[in-house]
Amino acid sequence: MATLTKIDEEKLIQEQGYNDHFHDHHHGDKYKSNFITTYIFSMDHKIIAKQFLITGMFWAIIGAGMSIIFRLQLGFPEEDYSWLRYLLGKWIVLDEAGVGSLSQEFYYALVTMHGTILVFFVLTAGLSGTFSNLLIPLQVGARDMASPLLNMMSYWFFFMAGLVMFISLFVSTGPFSGGWTAYPPLSALPQASSGSGAGMTLWLVSLVLFVVSVLLGGINYVTTVLNLRTKGMSMWRMPLTIWAFLITAIIGILSFPVLVSGFLLLILDRSLGTSFYLSEIFIGGQALDHVGGSPVLYQHLFWFLGHPEVYIIILPAMGIVSEVLSVHARKPIFGYKAMVLSILAIAFLSFIVWAHHMFMSGVNPFISNFFVLFTLIIAVPSAVKVFNWIATLYGGNIRFNSPMLFAIGFVSMFISGGLTGIFLGNSTIDIQMHDTYFVVAHFHIVMGIAAFFGMFAGIYHWFPKMYSRFMNDTLGKIHFWGTLIGAYAIFWPMHYLGIAGVPRRYYSFDTFDTFRHFGTMNQFITVAAIVVFALQLLFVVNFFYSIWKGKKVTTQNPWGATTLEWTTPITPGHGNWPGNIPAVQRWAYDYGKDGREFISQIEPLAEGEKEH
Amino acid sequence: MTALIIILCITLLIIVAVQIGKISELAQKIRGEEEVEQEANNRSAYAMLLFLVAFMVFCIVTALYYRNYMLGYGPHESASEHGGRIDSIFNITLVITGIVFVITHIALFWFAYKYRAKKGNKVLYIPHDNKLEVIWTIIPAVVMTILVVGGLDAWNDIMADVREDEDYMEIEATGYQFAWDIRYPGADGVLGARNYKLITATNPIGQDWEDVKNLDDIKPDEIVLPVGKKVRVRITSRDVLHNFYLPHFRVKMDAVPGMPTYFVFTPTKTTAEYRAELKNYPEYQVPALAEEPNGPKLWEAFNYELACAELCGSSHFSMRKIVRIVTQDEYDAWIKTQNSFYLTAIRNTADDPFSGKALPIEMEEIKNEVPSGTSMGTDTVPAESIPVDTLNQDQK
Ligand code: HEM
Ligand SMILES: [Cu+2]
Numbered sequence A: 001m002a003t004l005t006k007i008d009e010e011k012l013i014q015e016q017g018y019n020d021h022f023h024d025h026h027h028g029d030k031y032k033s034n035f036i037t038t039y040i041f042s043m044d045h046k047i048i049a050k051q052f053l054i055t056g057m058f059w060a061i062i063g064a065g066m067s068i069i070f071r072l073q074l075g076f077p078e079e080d081y082s083w084l085r086y087l088l089g090k091w092i093v094l095d096e097a098g099v100g101s102l103s104q105e106f107y108y109a110l111v112t113m114h115g116t117i118l119v120f121f122v123l124t125a126g127l128s129g130t131f132s133n134l135l136i137p138l139q140v141g142a143r144d145m146a147s148p149l150l151n152m153m154s155y156w157f158f159f160m161a162g163l164v165m166f167i168s169l170f171v172s173t174g175p176f177s178g179g180w181t182a183y184p185p186l187s188a189l190p191q192a193s194s195g196s197g198a199g200m201t202l203w204l205v206s207l208v209l210f211v212v213s214v215l216l217g218g219i220n221y222v223t224t225v226l227n228l229r230t231k232g233m234s235m236w237r238m239p240l241t242i243w244a245f246l247i248t249a250i251i252g253i254l255s256f257p258v259l260v261s262g263f264l265l266l267i268l269d270r271s272l273g274t275s276f277y278l279s280e281i282f283i284g285g286q287a288l289d290h291v292g293g294s295p296v297l298y299q300h301l302f303w304f305l306g307h308p309e310v311y312i313i314i315l316p317a318m319g320i321v322s323e324v325l326s327v328h329a330r331k332p333i334f335g336y337k338a339m340v341l342s343i344l345a346i347a348f349l350s351f352i353v354w355a356h357h358m359f360m361s362g363v364n365p366f367i368s369n370f371f372v373l374f375t376l377i378i379a380v381p382s383a384v385k386v387f388n389w390i391a392t393l394y395g396g397n398i399r400f401n402s403p404m405l406f407a408i409g410f411v412s413m414f415i416s417g418g419l420t421g422i423f424l425g426n427s428t429i430d431i432q433m434h435d436t437y438f439v440v441a442h443f444h445i446v447m448g449i450a451a452f453f454g455m456f457a458g459i460y461h462w463f464p465k466m467y468s469r470f471m472n473d474t475l476g477k478i479h480f481w482g483t484l485i486g487a488y489a490i491f492w493p494m495h496y497l498g499i500a501g502v503p504r505r506y507y508s509f510d511t512f513d514t515f516r517h518f519g520t521m522n523q524f525i526t527v528a529a530i531v532v533f534a535l536q537l538l539f540v541v542n543f544f545y546s547i548w549k550g551k552k553v554t555t556q557n558p559w560g561a562t563t564l565e566w567t568t569p570i571t572p573g574h575g576n577w578p579g580n581i582p583a584v585q586r587w588a589y590d591y592g593k594d595g596r597e598f599i600s601q602i603e604p605l606a607e608g609e610k611e612h
Numbered sequence B: 001m002t003a004l005i006i007i008l009c010i011t012l013l014i015i016v017a018v019q020i021g022k023i024s025e026l027a028q029k030i031r032g033e034e035e036v037e038q039e040a041n042n043r044s045a046y047a048m049l050l051f052l053v054a055f056m057v058f059c060i061v062t063a064l065y066y067r068n069y070m071l072g073y074g075p076h077e078s079a080s081e082h083g084g085r086i087d088s089i090f091n092i093t094l095v096i097t098g099i100v101f102v103i104t105h106i107a108l109f110w111f112a113y114k115y116r117a118k119k120g121n122k123v124l125y126i127p128h129d130n131k132l133e134v135i136w137t138i139i140p141a142v143v144m145t146i147l148v149v150g151g152l153d154a155w156n157d158i159m160a161d162v163r164e165d166e167d168y169m170e171i172e173a174t175g176y177q178f179a180w181d182i183r184y185p186g187a188d189g190v191l192g193a194r195n196y197k198l199i200t201a202t203n204p205i206g207q208d209w210e211d212v213k214n215l216d217d218i219k220p221d222e223i224v225l226p227v228g229k230k231v232r233v234r235i236t237s238r239d240v241l242h243n244f245y246l247p248h249f250r251v252k253m254d255a256v257p258g259m260p261t262y263f264v265f266t267p268t269k270t271t272a273e274y275r276a277e278l279k280n281y282p283e284y285q286v287p288a289l290a291e292e293p294n295g296p297k298l299w300e301a302f303n304y305e306l307a308c309a310e311l312c313g314s315s316h317f318s319m320r321k322i323v324r325i326v327t328q329d330e331y332d333a334w335i336k337t338q339n340s341f342y343l344t345a346i347r348n349t350a351d352d353p354f355s356g357k358a359l360p361i362e363m364e365e366i367k368n369e370v371p372s373g374t375s376m377g378t379d380t381v382p383a384e385s386i387p388v389d390t391l392n393q394d395q396k
């Protein structure tokens, strides 16, 4: 085997590497002075990554738990849920016979919280926050983020956002219940829904704090990638993870402020009596004074973020999957340049397709022509990515460990969900499909499950780097197969519901003859959801068990990967590399080249060797 | 109690799984890492293959099982003129994406299986292949172009508003928490003016009674439409967003406060015709209500429905209205039985600006000798037949 020994690698780093005099300045190691600065108000990107991850996991359990409660109501509306009173109190209403059921208001509150929590707290902060923080410095060869202080603040703003949202669960009028998209007038008028009172105020405060967190983080990620790359790490040598995090951060910086301005106008409408979104409304026995506003304006502002947001969620997962597929197939990622270009194309297009969420909102149908065109163009770079992932497997030497399984699962999910996007992006079909379960199936598969799979692939893959131990692979496999099958069992049937016309966000289907014939299917979905939820608990158990009891990592580069994070010590300290920062000599995907299993990025090109 | 048992079971299963995990790690230590890993790797590879087959079978079987709910298929055929186009574009897209779905999934899982790690395997070092990449960029691009062109051609036809010279009727649907309010223009064919500030308990959509076009407007509690007649629905909302959704007619449009929207469609099947078609399917031969085994069958009880498809608050799921499509004759007969809302509920109340004055609309009725002491004639007389100027002068 022609792999480098540890000694060789050290020598390479010292000889070729770059001495930034880091360790001269940081003698007393002021960063590790006490427990609080090490683990709580830490500025170390590796600790902050873990903070994002564990907070994200906390929210994932809460958010998924909520979905179990409202799925119970949907699947088994007849059952008695009075036992849930211990948890939910007055939100469980009893009928004359003493049979408890979830109140309508709280059903919608749960749906709303579920969406908000998963989209923002779990799949944005928990995914991009975790892996951008962990991997950007490690993979571009930096000591830490450009601004460790902003980085720390980014986490604590996220934490505060979570705290405010958590408090909103306990206000007497209930948390916000108007859907995660928070369309006014429903979200603007406390008379319209009890959740639109204090609950909505807290929701808005929470999300504004959240946006601050995203922006602080994003600026940091972009700066770090652009300025702190080590010697030799040209843009075209960056691993696809870094490309994905970079573009994700840029999209976030450009789109989240628009969301805040949308929220700001909503706050003004709610508190100062302005009429940005409100016009000619009679509610609660009273005609309001607002005239001239338009609820459609809010939708434009919301989806101007909202659509890029779905790519903010999926791009990091795509980056992780590209990396994991390549490492464990022991093959270079197929079409590296095309992968980068398609990320760029998707990012650009994601800004000009937002109104595909608004085909049926009353916008001028002529305008929709452009949005249909751009939306369906997005399918092209998406397809290129899929083909390239599949081609990466071709001719490989695939190791089926937990990260690889989840990466393959991701590709399957992304295909299934991306294809249904082609239905919805075609406005003609969207007339029927809009706001039905077809949309629910689409975005849960392509965004929800796929992004989770990317996240799991990343966690299993980089766990050794985070905690110097492995997660249990057998449990990982049980987790994978159960979740893959279970997730399809939950969401595949929803396509049929949608095609049959069943609208989403219905507390009960019994009012309508057209929608009520799917009782068995709804029960099946609920049972599958409970099983999948239990499997995630298994993952959590595996995670925490492995932190303390997992199999120890004994070699520096357990996966045999080329990227820089595996040139750090098994447990990297502050500053990541004990001596010099390694210099990069080649791209990140030299797997199986010249008969060698892999060639680390720090190994100079051999005499006469061409870079890919 | 059941919940407790389920929670206990889940906990137990997790503990069992953790034990299995631990044991397998131990086994790995005892039996030698490589051997165990190779075995596990092969198992996973076979599982990939198994999953591929199972998944494809699952997709096909469920699609067949639910085929009668597919758009444009069997009993779920569209009941409107434009709906057929939506259904066929849906089905074309289904075929195209179905092919892509099957091919990519076979490639994904087959490659995963075929190229599972084996000792001494040499991997192919192919970082890219420009020709291949160009091909698989162009093919989706071409397919997307076809879908866009076909889709937009239909879209612009379907969403076009009515032309002045066209033969159509107009009705109005107003969403509010949590029901729909339906208004017909009456004999003059024109909906009267509204002002949301005029809304009261007796005037739920704020009709302006000074506008004589309002006097003959009808507010029935179901939607009845003649088959084959183009109808423009004017869609409005009184409070929050709603969505006027007729699943059988492939009609959907948001109701936006302060901004009337519209949807134009032509029903092609009467309720009776639709029922007759449903009769051919065994799943519609069962009793409509499980409690009444001898009651009407499902197909007999069928009705077109209007639903709300935009979250509007806690009873969003219950904004139901029945839609009946009838023949032109039946429609004419029905409309005759409908009374003007003004004459029924407003005439000579405090809200009536013409209170105490004789209205030509009533004079007509008396002339026609409708036996009715009150103003509730069965034959509504077109307000248009009132010389509007006279009426206005009357007021001054
Ligand atoms: C092939 C590419 C895709 C196309 C053409 C597409 C198209 C669409 C369209 C037209 C809608 C609106 C449906 C409606 O409300 O009637 C939609 C909804 C949605 N899509 Fe996609 N999509 C694609 C990929 C994705 C990806 C990659 C994600 C996320 C990672 C995503 C996430 C979502 C979400 C979250 C919604 C629903 C938002 C809501 O109403 O709550 N989509 N998609
Ligand atoms: Cu979108």
Ligand SMILES: [Cu+2]
Pocket (backbone or CB within 6 Å): B241, B242, B243, B308, B309, B310, B311, B312, B313, B316, B317, B319
């Ligand atoms: Cu509604």
